[in-house]
Structures are given as structure tokens and as C-alpha cells.
Amino acid sequence: MYAAFYSGMRAMRTKLIDAKEELGGFMRTYPEKLVWDVGGVDPIHCERLIDSLEKQARTFDPTLVLGQEIAQMERQDDIFVLTSKTGELHSTRTILLCAGRGMTQVQKLDIEGANRYELNNLHYTVTDLSRFKDQRVLISGGGDSAVDWANEIVKLAKQVIVVHRRNEFTAHELPVAQMKTSATVMTPYSISRLYGEGDRIKTVALEHSETGEIEQIEVDEVIVSHGFDRDFGDLLKWGLDKEDYGVSVDPRMRTSIPGIFGAGDFITYGSKVRLIAGAFNDAVLAVNSVKLYLDPSASDMAGVSSHNARFFEKNKAIGNEGRANLNVIQS
Known part of the structure; x- marks a missing residue:
């Protein structure tokens, strides 16, 4: 979800595909568990954190596809074609794998x-x-x-x-x-x-x-x-290099297949931090690498939100809403 948000900051068209019927992944297993270690966030129950992440993920209107487990990946020239178990096709130039712990049991x-x-x-x-x-x-x-x-x-x-x-x-x-x-x-x-x-x-x-x-x-x-027993379905049949605990990526979150990147618990690298906060950083690095893969002339990272042009209108709308509420209170 954070990768979808940050991809929007980088002005890329984004499609988020999830095998389940709702977003949240493994955190859905512990809705009442308190999370203390997300930067700048008071202790928060998983369920509320999921709600906040989903709202943030929708900021730039990505396409959300739920209830589709990807069964097959084929490369046709510079395009990846993903086929779901229910037969739908998805075409893309890049793939960011955020499969977490897979389909857990x-x-x-x-x-x-x-x-x-x-x-x-x-x-x-x-x-x-x-x-x-x-x-x-x-x-x-x-x-x-x-x-x-x-x-x-x-x-x-x-x-x-x-x-x-x-x-x-x-x-x-x-x-x-x-x-x-x-x-x-x-x-x-x-x-x-x-x-x-x-x-x-x-x-x-x-x-x-x-x-x-x-x-x-x-x-x-x-x-x-x-x-939990972890099941990644057919993802591990794509030919990706992997280690005991996850698919191998380099420091820029690139897998062994050009055009495919990874973030979160699904991947592993030397200094990997298996925390939600660590997954956020993986997502930023991975999305930046996706952007450079698609456009080598692009900047290395998105501008900070306070100076990012993608937020100008949104900030203005929030400011207008705040002034409107103040006028109501004053009246």
C-alpha cells in the first residue's frame, strides 16, 4: 500500500493486485495487536493502521484489483504479461513484488x-x-x-x-x-x-x-x-534468485530478473530490517528503481511532499477545507 502511494508521488500509473478480497496482508491476522514501532505514529491497533495505509494508498487513484491470485508470468519483448488464476490478463513494463509472507496458513x-x-x-x-x-x-x-x-x-x-x-x-x-x-x-x-x-x-x-x-x-x-506456513503460489517458479528467507534483491531492490523489483517481507538482502518501518523504506527504494528503469533521466527520488508538485492542489484543497470549517465555527 505504501509503494502504491509513493509510486503516485513519482507520477507513475499504478495497479495494485491482491489475491485477497481486502488489503492489509498479514496484518489482518492481528487486528487488535498494538503496533509501537512505526515512526511518528502513536501506538496503534493493526486494524486502524491498515485503514490509514489504505486511505494513503488511494491518494493518487491507483487501480485496485482484489481477489486475483497471479498464477503465471510471461515476458513478451519488454512487456510482462501476468495471468491470474481466474483468467484475467495484466500487462506491465515493471513489477514490484510485495508478497509479504505469502498466502499464510x-x-x-x-x-x-x-x-x-x-x-x-x-x-x-x-x-x-x-x-x-x-x-x-x-x-x-x-x-x-x-x-x-x-x-x-x-x-x-x-x-x-x-x-x-x-x-x-x-x-x-x-x-x-x-x-x-x-x-x-x-x-x-x-x-x-x-x-x-x-x-x-x-x-x-x-x-x-x-x-x-x-x-x-x-x-x-x-x-x-x-x-505460519508460507505459500507463495507460483511466484517462486518465475526463476528469481532466492535465499532461505526470501527472494534476493540488491541494495536498490532489484531482483535477478530485470524489470522485477521487490519490497517487504518477501525479499531479503544483507541489511534487511523485518519491521513495518523497514518495509516502508524498501518500498521507497524499489519505486525509485522502477522509475529509473522506465526513465533513466528521472531524478533518483521523489521530491519531499512539502515541495512535490503532485501535492499542490491537494494542499490547497485541505487549506480551503480548514478555512471553511473555521468560518463555520466563527459564524
Whole structure:
């Protein structure tokens, strides 16, 4: 979405194609998760951040195509022809791949009978924090999501227990330190069995990863945050160079195929920062490279918004709207 906005700043025609029926990508998985690390933005829930990004993306009226997963790419002279799984064709001189984590599928708890509790108190994501108020909540996982949920839920739950199969967490250091001061942390343990009454979990059996010792914990709610399986469909069949975690790009976000660029979690390079803020910077670098690919005589980057001609009329409209509101108040 930010790439679509910045492409508009560079006066390029832009088409944004998404396999899903709504924009937002992986952030849709955690609508109530608080995001703290976007520059100049107060802590904001993912859902609100998505809304703001979508509004910004629409600034220069890009063409939005939703619900189309691209299945095939062909090059015809200097034109790429993209074919969706539903048969639509899209022609373009350049492609910017912002596929994020792809079509994600949650890694579910691999324990017999676990699925019977999914509609009640076994959760793989959190959409409503209020349901955990005054509850005993067990969270299984060691990544950023598990730790972030623990730090959010501990503010209103009766007790939060975090279980991880390793001693070390893979989440960022500060949230881990915060979690350890407020939640009960059990490592190295993993869930070995669930005991329930009807369709609700009542007790969780935890197995020590080294000794095999079993502990049983009474719970009201269980959150499993073991990550996601990633599926990029046919994108990885295009012949792009790739590494263990993403398609390889150079410092200017160029892939191994001329005319195809990348940004965000889909790509990897030496100093890659896997944060939303890092994806914004990837998008700027990639769009600038697209512009130079199409027009080598263009400037290296867009002018800052306060001096960019594309904003003159928009700034004037905002100013007129503000004066109109002031007149209403004065009258």
C-alpha cells in the first residue's frame, strides 16, 4: 500500500493486485495487536493502521484489483504479461513484488482432539482482547506474536502463562524483558495434551523438553502462536534468485530478473530490517528503481511532499477545507 502511494508521488500509473478480497496482508491476522514501532505514529491497533495505509494508498487513484491470485508470468519483448488464476490478463513494463509472507496458513497444535476446542477457548489469533479479562490464559510460542499478546493480555487477565519449547525466545529483546516481569514464563516446555469438559479446555499438560517431566495447569483460555506456513503460489517458479528467507534483491531492490523489483517481507538482502518501518523504506527504494528503469533521466527520488508538485492542489484543497470549517465555527 505504501509503494502504491509513493509510486503516485513519482507520477507513475499504478495497479495494485491482491489475491485477497481486502488489503492489509498479514496484518489482518492481528487486528487488535498494538503496533509501537512505526515512526511518528502513536501506538496503534493493526486494524486502524491498515485503514490509514489504505486511505494513503488511494491518494493518487491507483487501480485496485482484489481477489486475483497471479498464477503465471510471461515476458513478451519488454512487456510482462501476468495471468491470474481466474483468467484475467495484466500487462506491465515493471513489477514490484510485495508478497509479504505469502498466502499464510496457521500452524495448528498437532495434538489429537485439539480441533474440537477451536470454536471455544483454543485460539490461533486474537480478535477481541476483552474475552481474556479476569481469565487464566496460557500462551504457547516464542516469537514476536506470542510475546506481544502476553504483554497485552497480562494487563487485563487474572494470570498469563507463557510456554516455550526452548529456553531462548526469538522475539525482540525489550518485549521479552517486559513479559518476564509480568507473566509466568515456563521454559523449556511444550503442550503435550489437552483435557477438557465438553468443548472447552480445562487443563493443559506441559512436558519439559529435556527431562520429560509433566506438569498440569488449569486454564480458562489457550492461545497457540507457533507461526505460519508460507505459500507463495507460483511466484517462486518465475526463476528469481532466492535465499532461505526470501527472494534476493540488491541494495536498490532489484531482483535477478530485470524489470522485477521487490519490497517487504518477501525479499531479503544483507541489511534487511523485518519491521513495518523497514518495509516502508524498501518500498521507497524499489519505486525509485522502477522509475529509473522506465526513465533513466528521472531524478533518483521523489521530491519531499512539502515541495512535490503532485501535492499542490491537494494542499490547497485541505487549506480551503480548514478555512471553511473555521468560518463555520466563527459564524
